[in-house]
Amino acid sequence: MSTPADLPTTMNAVICHGPENYELQQIPVPTAGPGEALVRVEAVGICASDLKCYHGAAKFWGDANRPAWAETEVIPGHEFVGTVVQLDDVAAERWGIAVGDRVVSEQIVPCWKCRYCLRGQYWMCAPHDMFGFKRRTPGAMAEYMVYSADALVHKVSADLPPAHAAFAEPLACSLHAVERAGITFEDVVVVAGCGPIGLGMVAGAKAKNPALVVALDVAEDKLALALECGADLAINVAKEDVVARIKELTDGYGADVYIEGTGHPSAVSQGLNVLRKLGTYVEYSVFGSDVTVDWSIISDDKELNVLGAHLGPYCWPAAIRMIESGVLPMDKICTHQLPLAEFQKGLDLVASGKESVKVSLIP
Ligand SMILES: [Zn+2]
């Protein structure tokens, strides 16, 4: 494998040294090993999970119930797009890509050896190496990154703005949550939260063509955006009694499906109360703390189906098609693009959550 003549030897990268200890540093440009691809990063989105990792949430750094999963001395960033600058024949053949192609990679890099991987359930891979969280898989908050040989790589149209193309990751996640819900034509579907994940859930739910898609949030501008993403109705939960309103819409029964994407504990009990008996609850959020609910609603009262959802397996081609098709108001979803050096400002924008929807860094 030859090295392109214009490839620099060092690059800027954000390094996570631990919670609230991220730094922009000059480090060597990585080299692609056999079967790997070296990619020039064009855009990397900042996810709510990046923020939770930054703040030291137990899901990443461990607690009494789980070991630490995230590692230090890692470049963050798992929602990204880039251009291939170098790859060998093995990588080119495996992924059907060439130098100059624009490509995304799924955020998880499966081991392909564990029980889950062998059954095609690669998104639950036991070692669970994800770009941006593990030393084996450095992420995209850098000028260059390597797509590992075990990665799942997809081509994206070169016509899209970089931040839009990088939205394939969160959108694939949203679509997986929608798939988990098993929506049918007569369903009233309620999506809680109109952040990047919730908006994708709204669009995905609408694509399943149910009777009604209802979006919930507390911010009027995000509710307006949800309507543009396909919601039939947007309800401000700070101003209206959601349970009463949904009951009114469903002859007193309640919603068939509730998909939770806010990460707020109050949205969990809200969902249990909004659902009809035998309804389906899908949880996608990563919570900063434990959530307490009355479990007898799930059992005795309603016999609910409560389902989890994680990552976006088998939903990447659909997510990419959806972005390329132009059905989503991508200019309004991708609100902020900042240079890599302003990563802290980016994290702060995501933290405040008010003026931004999707914040991206452009290395
Ligand atoms: Zn993400």
Ligand SMILES: [Zn+2]
């Ligand atoms: Zn595995």
